Amino acid sequence: MILKRLKDETRFSHQATEQHLDLFSRMLTKSEYARLLGRFWGFYAPIETKIGQVVGLEQLPLNLSARQKKPLLWLDLTSLAWDEKTIQAQPLCDDLPVLDSIPQALGCLYVLEGSTLGGQIISRHLQERIGITPDHGGRFFASYGQDVRSMWKGFGETVTSYSTSPQIEDTIVDSAIETFASFGRWFQNGKQD
Ligand code: HEM
Numbered sequence: 133m134i135l136k137r138l139k140d141e142t143r144f145s146h147q148a149t150e151q152h153l154d155l156f157s158r159m160l161t162k163s164e165y166a167r168l169l170g171r172f173w174g175f176y177a178p179i180e181t182k183i184g185q186v187v188g189l190e191q192l193p194l195n196l197s198a199r200q201k202k203p204l205l206w207l208d209l210t211s212l213a214w215d216e217k218t219i220q221a222q223p224l225c226d227d228l229p230v231l232d233s234i235p236q237a238l239g240c241l242y243v244l245e246g247s248t249l250g251g252q253i254i255s256r257h258l259q260e261r262i263g264i265t266p267d268h269g270g271r272f273f274a275s276y277g278q279d280v281r282s283m284w285k286g287f288g289e290t291v292t293s294y295s296t297s298p299q300i301e302d303t304i305v306d307s308a309i310e311t312f313a314s315f316g317r318w319f320q321n322g323k324q325d
Contacts, residue, residue, distance in 0.1 A: 134295035134304060135288050138242050141305050145312035146246075152319045155254060162262055162269075166212040169272060170222050171322045173205045175315060178224045179240065186237040192290055199245065199283070204271040212269045225318045229310035235300050238291050239307025243315065245287045248275040 160168070180202050183189065190196065209219050231237050255273040258264040266274035276283045295301050 134291055134301050137301060137305055138239075138291075138308055142243070142308050142312060145309055145316075148316055149312055149319075150250075152316050156257065160262060162212065162264070165258070165262060165264060165269070166209065166214060169205055169208055169212070169269075170214070170219070171319065172272065173202070173209065173219065174222045174322075175225045175318050176201045176205060176244075177222075178226065179228055179244070179311075182228060182231050183237055183240065186231055186234060188234055189237050192234070192294065194241070194287065194290055199241075199287075201244070201272055201275070204275065207271050208269045225314070227314055227317060229307055229314050231307070233303065234294065235303035236307040238294060239304040239309075240311045241287065242291065242304070242308045243311040245284060248280050249284060251275050252280055 180200055183196070206219065210216075229236065229240055231240055251273040252275075255266065255270055258270055258273060264270040266277065291304065295304065
């Protein structure tokens with residue numbers, strides 16, 4: 133039930149996110165692509181830190197360390213010739229969703245993990261259009277490679293077994309919507325930079 137609620141109740145947010153990113157309407161250059169990854173870094177680095185601080189989350193079967201995207205972004209940026217200083221100097225998002233509880237963290241993770249599904253489409257697009265392969269700058273969007281589906285299924289099972297009341301479900305859904313909103317604001321603001 134919770135997975136259906138999440139999908140239905142964030143449908144609009146997802147569409148808005150695709151529009152904010154606007155990845156397919158024109159050809160990206162490699163340096164524009166690297167700047168986009170830098171913006172992802174500015175969102176994922178602080179949000180993964182925040183998720184890591186949620187008390188009790190480590191007790192759930194989530195395999196959080198395998199799900200971290202920050203190392204993938206680091207690899208991609210360095211293979212696109214960004215040096216450590218440039219990466220560390222990226223602005224970091226401080227307008228993040230409130231993550232004070234496990235259900236809030238799960239709602240946020242739903243958004244981050246779900247993005248690996250769309251990431252597969254983006255990954256193919258990058259290979260075809262600008263020659264970015266998973267081994268050279270494209271690890272973040274390729275994420276778990278062959279394991280995307282099984283990682284998504286595992287996450288879904290954990291969220292489902294944690295969702296034992298309508299109140300818990302409501303908090304998870306609200307946090308997912310907040311996470312999409314925060315992501316959207318971050319990328320909208322990035323366009324003015
Ligand atoms: C242009 C960019 C994107 C495209 C084209 C895209 C496309 C898709 C597609 C096709 C799916 C469904 C996959 C499936 O069920 O097999 C999906 C799922 C999902 N995407 Fe995206 N996506 C994009 C960006 C994002 C971003 C940036 C986020 C999060 C920040 C995101 C979050 C999600 C979530 C949470 C789901 C799971 C929906 C569910 O509950 O089944 N997507 N996306």
